[in-house]
Structure formats: C-alpha cells, structure tokens
Amino acid sequence: MRYNDFHGEKISVLGFGLMRLPVLNNDQSQIDMEKVEEMILYACEHGINYYDTAYPYHNGFSEKALGEILEKNNLRDKVNIATKLFTLEIGKPGFDPEKMLATQLERLRTDHIDFYLIHGLHGDQWDRLKNEYNIVEFLNEKRAKGIIRYMGFSFHDDYDRFVKIIDDYNWDFAQIQYNYLDHEIQAGDKGLAYAKSKGIPLNIMEPLKGGNLIFPDYAQIEEIKAKHGITESSAELGLRYVFDKENLHVVLSGMSALPQMVENVEIADRASVGCLTKQEEECIEDIRKFLATVETIPCTACRYCVAGCPQEIAIPRAFSCYNTAVKFGNKEAQLRTYNRDCTNLADCVECGQCMDACPQHLEVPELLKKVRAYFEG
Numbered sequence: 001m002r003y004n005d006f007h008g009e010k011i012s013v014l015g016f017g018l019m020r021l022p023v024l025n026n027d028q029s030q031i032d033m034e035k036v037e038e039m040i041l042y043a044c045e046h047g048i049n050y051y052d053t054a055y056p057y058h059n060g061f062s063e064k065a066l067g068e069i070l071e072k073n074n075l076r077d078k079v080n081i082a083t084k085l086f087t088l089e090i091g092k093p094g095f096d097p098e099k100m101l102a103t104q105l106e107r108l109r110t111d112h113i114d115f116y117l118i119h120g121l122h123g124d125q126w127d128r129l130k131n132e133y134n135i136v137e138f139l140n141e142k143r144a145k146g147i148i149r150y151m152g153f154s155f156h157d158d159y160d161r162f163v164k165i166i167d168d169y170n171w172d173f174a175q176i177q178y179n180y181l182d183h184e185i186q187a188g189d190k191g192l193a194y195a196k197s198k199g200i201p202l203n204i205m206e207p208l209k210g211g212n213l214i215f216p217d218y219a220q221i222e223e224i225k226a227k228h229g230i231t232e233s234s235a236e237l238g239l240r241y242v243f244d245k246e247n248l249h250v251v252l253s254g255m256s257a258l259p260q261m262v263e264n265v266e267i268a269d270r271a272s273v274g275c276l277t278k279q280e281e282e283c284i285e286d287i288r289k290f291l292a293t294v295e296t297i298p299c300t301a302c303r304y305c306v307a308g309c310p311q312e313i314a315i316p317r318a319f320s321c322y323n324t325a326v327k328f329g330n331k332e333a334q335l336r337t338y339n340r341d342c343t344n345l346a347d348c349v350e351c352g353q354c355m356d357a358c359p360q361h362l363e364v365p366e367l368l369k370k371v372r373a374y375f376e377g
C-alpha cells in the first residue's frame, strides 16, 4: 500500500468507504458481519488504515459494525476512523451535535474520532451550523480535548460555496465528489487547485461515480478502450484518473465485496501521482464524448412534479434509474433500485398534473411507460 504523509502520520491512499456493505435479507440495517469482518481484516493486512463511515450509513449500523469488528480484533489503535456529523438533521427537533457525537463514539466503541467531517455540506448548512448551533465553538472544544483529532467537511455544492466554506474555518482536510465525469461539477478541478493553494489535502469520494464507471460488459466502452490499446479494467482506468492527481489525502472506495477490495488494493499499488498515460487520457476523453451522446430522459430531478401526483409516483427516481442504466450499461444494478423505489408506475392515471408542473415540458406519462417497458419488459 502507498501512503501519504499527513501531519507526520502515514495515511493509506486507498480508504475503505463503509456505505455499501454487504447485507442480509436485502435489509440495509442487517449488515453481513462475517463478510465485513473478512473485508476489514484483509484491508488491515494490506495496509488500508483509513475507514470512512457516517452517522446515517446503513441506518447507523455501519458505525456499529466498524466499532464491533475493530474492538473484537483489537485493531482500533492500528486504524483511523473517519465519521460524519449528519447535516440533514439540521433544523429538526432534537438535532444536537453533542448528542450525535456521543452516540457515534458509543457505536464506534472509541473515545476519539480521528477524522471528523461535517457531512455533505450544501446550501446554507454551514452558516446555520455556525449561527444556530455554535458549531465552531463545539468543534474547537472537541479538538482541544482530543475527541476529534482532525476536522474536515464533505461537500456537495458549487465551487464558489466550496471556497467560502474552506476559507471560513481552520480545516485539516476536506472531501469532494470527483471522478473523470464529474471533474467540472461541484468543487471539481478548480476546487482541487484551490484546496492545494491553501495547503488543505482532499479526500475523493465517488471515484467511480457510485460504481457507474465500472461498465460491466459494455461493448461500446470496450471498443473505445481497444482503440486506445487499454487492457486494464474500466474500474482501474477510473481509479488511476484520481490517483494521478496531486494533493490527495485518501481516495475512498465504497467496497461491498472482498474481490472488489482485492482488485482495488492492487490498483492502488500500481498507481501513483502522475501515473496516467497519454493513451489513458485520450481513452477517457473518448469515453466522455461517447457517454454524452447516449440519449437519456432530460429530467433535472427538480421534483416540481412530485407533490401534485395523486398516485405518489416517484417520477424523478424512475427517470434517474432509467437514465443511469441506459447511460452506464448497468441495468442489473438499477433494476434493484427500481424494484425498491418505483413499484407503482402502473398506477399513473394520466391526469397530466406532472406535465403542467414540469419546466422541461416532459411527456411524463408516456416516458413512464417507456421506463416500465425497459425494466419490466
């Protein structure tokens, strides 16, 4: 395993994201502890020392599983735990950072968090945390007591807000969504450069866009790769794109099976800053161009259609499943989400409310039929 120096500590370049763990009975709360333990033991043996979880992952059971497995195997002192303050609770009765952190320490069976992040900052959340919850005093106090060793935030908004937040507190690190398709959205390349100029290392999340850049059996992608003489897997190509970048702290991969972890460890070992070849760069550019030509439903997920639907159909969710499956060639994975979240498309009574509400003027009922035909055949 390769390591980055972080304030004199060696942190593995590959981090284990514990948000897509194997589960039993298709229930996100029932983590398959045997498999996860096997993965954590493998990860530790192969030098991964950064484990990233969060308050809501697997309905709280991700933190619990990590805490239990580390304690059972006497590994707590050999690894860094990263977890996050859950910002979607802001403004809800009972939201209390103090209580949340106490719960997390209990779940994780530890007296300190190595890397603590404010989770997925966007919109006015940071301002609200400062103004309504005195978050700066809270964080400073926890850092002074050693309960939080390093403080960061994860981020889902635009570049300007990224700059504003990064300039507004004494952060040790930050975490952004970044991959070869998303390099110009959210913080993006500009965010990478800005964080570097401020001396703040970045973690990268979604390096394979939630698995979408794996492209299982995708003939057109394989043709593009062959044209450029690329023989590595699409997963390796995507990971090499991010490992190539400077100023990275950790590349997080949400691994859900041991073989995936084995492959990622090997990929991390083969990659390095500046590793991307000219052929790989050109191949990625051609993949980008090809994906831009794949026709999808131009739904922006604005959700204006949702509230007025008398049948409570998850319209944007159905379109998103379809678009992702068609664009990235992973129908099987999207079918699972479709079967979970889009069970009542057939209930559409064609009232037309959604079409009146849709700023994109989409023919929603007809498109819903198309999505049904695609997934339900």
Ligand code: SF4
Residues within 6 Å of the ligand: 308, 309, 310, 311, 312, 313, 315, 347, 348, 349, 350, 351, 352, 353, 354, 355, 364, 365
């Ligand atoms: S047309 Fe169908 S999807 Fe649209 S609002 Fe009416 S019932 Fe809902």
Ligand code: SF4
Residues within 6 Å of the ligand: 298, 299, 300, 301, 302, 303, 304, 305, 306, 315, 316, 357, 358, 359, 360, 361, 362, 364
């Ligand atoms: S209103 Fe139109 S664009 Fe917005 S979520 Fe609904 S279908 Fe998509």
